[in-house]
Amino acid sequence: MVTAIAAATAAIARLDARIIVSPVAKAWSTRAAWSGYARALQLQSAEVEEIDVFSWGCDLKIPGRPPLPSHLDLFDRFAEWRAALQDDDRLRWRDRLPTAIGDPATATEHAPLVRALDTVRQLARIDHSIMAWLSLPFALRDRGLVASPLPCLAGGAKAFRLKPRPNDDDWLAVLRALESAATIALQRLHSLERHYRDAQRAIAAEYRPGALPALLALIQYRPLLSPQSAAELLCMSIAGASKLFERAATAGLLVEITQRRSWRQFLTPDLAADFGYVRPKRGRPAKEPPPLPVDRDLAAVFDAFDTEMAALDNLLARKCELN
Template identity: 40%
Template sequence: MARPIALLPEKIDLDMARLLERIALAIGGLNSTVSGGFVHQIWHQRACWTGYARALQLQGVELDEIDVISWATTTPIPGRARFDTLVDPFDAFVPWTVMLGERDQRHWREDLPFTPVIPTGFSDAPLILRAIAILSQHAQATGDISPWLSLPLLLARMGLTRTPLPCLVAGDKAMRLTPRDSRAIVRRVLRDLVAQAEDGLAIVIELDAERRRWIRLLGEARKPGALRALAVLSLREPILRPEHVGRTLGLSRSGAGKA
């Protein structure tokens, strides 16, 4: 097998610099807001669904985030086409989430299924570009979903994030080909990473606003009843059906609908 090619631009133009700045701002926001607590736990689960959906798309599997959520919460979505395949598209999800939760701090070279080629200027390049250079080699060395899923862990091990942020799954299918214009590929990956990071930050803000709304409602309720449990359930699971709410909270179907 040919040695993988590292995508590392020799120069950073203005457009690339702006993308790097946006990524840094979004990741900085994520680092400061998802450091722990109840909202962090909920966000982490949502981010896993988001990141895994993006990895499936990069792998050429035509599933969206809503399909991953439906599978993870065993909640069928009316109108969604059934995905029939001989290969289980979700078989890598649990091992990936387990790996993301590991506490030991390893060097970024560990666990790579290939020997990375360190290009000229690697140590002087921004961490994001270093990670993309390694990601490109991983994608060329391995044809499965693992390269795309490896990026959050790689970014954490390189020191860009405090912990692996599951939403930071990004890439480009052209990474697996012999690149003619590596700068164009790197720009697309940067834009993808910007979108993933900014969407992840938006979810944190949305979850915190929803948490505050529930706190206000519970404070105003004379008889909260099942409201506390419903608040937790609605924050944890973005798709709720009356039957599921009823089973979880011990309510009748009519009671679940009112809740």
């Protein structure tokens, strides 16, 4: 148990330290929210997989995937949770907790991670909604384990709700699942940062980038795209968007997952491997190309790409508010 607590705490600390200095923190948090919400839905016994939540978040139905239940709204609490994650008031979530939740007399004998999980356990016994599982990122922050809530760490265990006193095996399962979630999230952060650098190289290598920077910036926030959805968001023709997708796929920044001539869909290579659309690469990871030489022209290209990403972030935020 002590080893599991230490391993999970270390994995969370590594992720927290990296996300603080990452240039793609906002884009990563969007993907992490979908991952965390998928885990919470599974704890609510919803028959969904992570790719289904990504599909919903990107507003794109993937052919061949089973339809989500139509008699209930699985995502009715997502907007509320995302707003809480972005709230600067650190006390708002804690003030909403039922007064029956508190630390037992022996709480100081346990590690902060166990105390955070116990808060979720108590809440799950009182609140039978998905919000109990979505509260774990806030509990970790309140115990000083992370600087800000990390949405990918939402979760818990069904035993927290069903058993008055979970046994050691239940606690071990939760700790190992939390360590795995933090490790996977860190790997995806590394992949997203590498995609960000590869996008900069692809833009710098183009004689006339055109609208390619806008598409590559959009991919950071919407890893699952089609020419139709990109054309709508970027205010361009479907034919023009299709040509941009071909350029991005040639540069290795997108993978087609539909293999058809019309209504094609593309996914980033790392998620395509995670979701089983392509075979994961074995052996040592490919060596990353050396950094591009720093000069004034390239600095302007990189600044323009960052500006495109900020503009896309604002555009998608306004779109979510309208919906």
